[in-house]
Amino acid sequence: MVKWTNYDELDSAKELASLKNQVDVKSVMSGDNGAKRVKEYSVPMSSGLVYNYASKQVDDKVVDTLAKLADEAELVDKFACLYNGEVVNTGEKRLVLHQLTRGQLGDDVVADDVNKREFYVSQQERIAEFANKVHNGEIVNEKGEKFTTAVQIGIGGSDLGPRAMYLSLENWAKTNKCFKMEARFISNVDPDDASAVLDGIDVAHSIFILVSKSGTTLETLTNESFVKDALKKAGLDPSKHMIAVTSETSPLAKSDDYLDAFFMDDYIGGRFSSTSSVGGAVLSLAFGPEIFARFLNGAAAEDKNSTNKDIRKNPALLDALIGVYERNVLGYGTTAVLPYSQALSRFPAHLQQLDMESNGKSVNRFGEEISYKTGPVIYGEPGTNGQHSFYQLLHQGTDIIPLQFIGFKNSQMGNDVVIENSTSQQKLKANVAAQIVAFACGKDDDNRNKYFEGNRPSSIIVGDELTPEALGALLAHFENKVMFQGFTWNINSFDQEGVQLGKVLAKKVLAGDTDGALKAYSELLEI
């Protein structure tokens, strides 16, 4: 039996607190020692990725203490509890099974009299069969014509993750001749969102994927109506253009309104659902089931790395605990995610949800108030774009922001030009290497305006190329990092009670049941 203990009650946490300002990055990253650290402070991941933490404010002593912390807090054992099917989501009294969508790390998990791994696989198989039929022309529109566009209707986890994954692989798939159809996404209840997407597609050749676990998400049902209206206005039958991804118990599950329905369940939170049917339907339609399967394989391989009890061989665990050290000992409140890959343009937005929704909590898993900091603010944009934007503050602002770089040796599309003796890809890589060192080592200058203090910590994940496997591994790395941090802080990373109050009050506004400030704001906005 693992023991769930608050972070500030752990002996190793107290020891860690004594190691504040243990390492000055500027001094340890200078000269030959810097090169040595880059070579040594590197953890292999799966799919050719490596997690390098040379420029973090840690040394062997700090990492040894993080290892103790991992042991004392039984983090890897708690992960085992999770994948073996314990009720780890205590708030909602649910199992947490997203890892089972891509592999099986432990015992068979049976819930509701169903082997859950078999259930998830069966849904993947059903989606694969459906997607293949769409691609080969067995499932077609009313006129017998092939569908050319898949449109996901969903919000939050049913939108950000699948959208980020689609964008990550869109150009890779086109280059590698496995691109099947365009995907688009409708999410916001803002009517201009659905209108703009619908204006930009050929609805007669579009298949819509309605994604809502409960079948009751306001935005999604509203946007479904929007789409149905557009289909009807075009003289089309909505039920021939729409599939559902939902839970088996939802009102959408067995409705004649859809060509077919694919299932998820309560054991997969929205923000962890990219590898479930939520991501599976749209990605299998866009790229084919084989590509989706490769993406799952990458995630599964990285999940396996996360079971390693040796922190120096478990990149998600190490990344998580360095983050805890930065948050709780060094006192940094935000983290920037900076992928040097345009394909990962929306990956930071997905991580923003994954991390902030999971670990933005002020009570422990027993509902008791805690007195230490939990999840940081996460944000980011691709490099080199960010360099010409907010990096100024990262370099010379008054707060230190830990940085999470991501880079690849090769581009996805292979198309390049040589200018001044280097390719664009080389320039891209030269920039990320330069930034890491600039942040770490800074630069002296008598003109204080041109002075760089340095000692600004970063890590980088380096890969060969952003393939489906590499993307799966990246995704799993961050999912597991967030999970390990949640375990460390003794919070429940798998519920989201903080989103409920706004929903309740919005309903009151729409019902006209308001007074005081709510009524005044309603008047201001002329609702």
Add this chain to the structure above:
Amino acid sequence: MVKWTNYDELDSAKELASLKNQVDVKSVMSGDNGAKRVKEYSVPMSSGLVYNYASKQVDDKVVDTLAKLADEAELVDKFACLYNGEVVNTGEKRLVLHQLTRGQLGDDVVADDVNKREFYVSQQERIAEFANKVHNGEIVNEKGEKFTTAVQIGIGGSDLGPRAMYLSLENWAKTNKCFKMEARFISNVDPDDASAVLDGIDVAHSIFILVSKSGTTLETLTNESFVKDALKKAGLDPSKHMIAVTSETSPLAKSDDYLDAFFMDDYIGGRFSSTSSVGGAVLSLAFGPEIFARFLNGAAAEDKNSTNKDIRKNPALLDALIGVYERNVLGYGTTAVLPYSQALSRFPAHLQQLDMESNGKSVNRFGEEISYKTGPVIYGEPGTNGQHSFYQLLHQGTDIIPLQFIGFKNSQMGNDVVIENSTSQQKLKANVAAQIVAFACGKDDDNRNKYFEGNRPSSIIVGDELTPEALGALLAHFENKVMFQGFTWNINSFDQEGVQLGKVLAKKVLAGDTDGALKAYSELLEI
């Protein structure tokens, strides 16, 4: 003569510091008093917008002290110095003249023997003439066919602002029948960025806008080559498909490589250049010069509001100083920008650059180190999407994040559906009203997991509709807010020395001139 004084030397700053925790939002926003505040704590802006700060942690006493601070720091006088042409950008010894692109608030400004207002207007007129000729078929491709797509090649300020503005008005223009041509953007040196954009357009009917003030920006020149290669491969003459936006002294200014060149100058920083030729060329091509002129009018009207010495009638000044109070007295390190408008999807990314690049500084305008906090981290995504994502942390996380909401009474496209007795636009507005009150007032609950502490401050800018004028006013509001904060902190908001070191090191990497950590990272990335 104004006096440039460090923030912590101002008497009013010390007085402000004594007002920490002066206001509990939860208590003042409850009941009738909350409704009263919503009505009273409201400042009219131009173009039908209003800035409402009822849910901020301020009361009359705090605002009175902010007014004193504005007076003591001579903030409005410093703005006058700026628009009257003093060398306000002390680091680079430059005037700061972006306001002159949209109006004239003070004296004639003559620099380099040129009346600068006349210069900016002349460039607008040249762009208008050019754009009209493209639209009416006088300027065409080699085959005599009309151009259908404009592609901006630029990075940082030459990308983020114009891109955000384009997306803000794209659907409005389509709905209002003034849409002239699509715009696309190439920015990142990642070769996959240019490749993907080029794959998605019809190059034979595309006109490319190369934007670089110096004419030496690495990313932009590299992407120009990328585009030229693509044009040549398609059998086209690049010089018949490309215009330049640059300074008159740049190598691009009088080159036969371009159909035409339009000018900017050193007195307009990239992040403040959306209303200059940098935004003017692409927006005039996309929507027509009349729409760009309306956008400028909106910005000019809001600039005028920023000259008001009464803080209660100067929304940018009030917004700025409430931000200073939150940053320096209440100790909040980040601000989230949350537009309830899908059209503003990239507006937060633009503000992120505008704010963080301007005010992420640790030295004052004389190059002396300062010991107080300056610019916060800025990030955001459109609502209602964000509600299903990172709002969990905003509601129940361990840090307080000030929030900047933006909302409109009407949608841009006018297309809507009624579900459960309300339109999507009503649902959108109900959600933003509900969120403000949820953040401010929270909710008691014996279950601490469902407990909302409240007292989370926000403001909202409300408009009738996101028109060109409203967008211009919004943009100017934030530009002036950032400027006033920079003046208050006594920093130079108009240089960006923090971006230089990375450029220097990247060049070293590409030249193979590396050792130590830089060499090791270069090897890790196989550059």
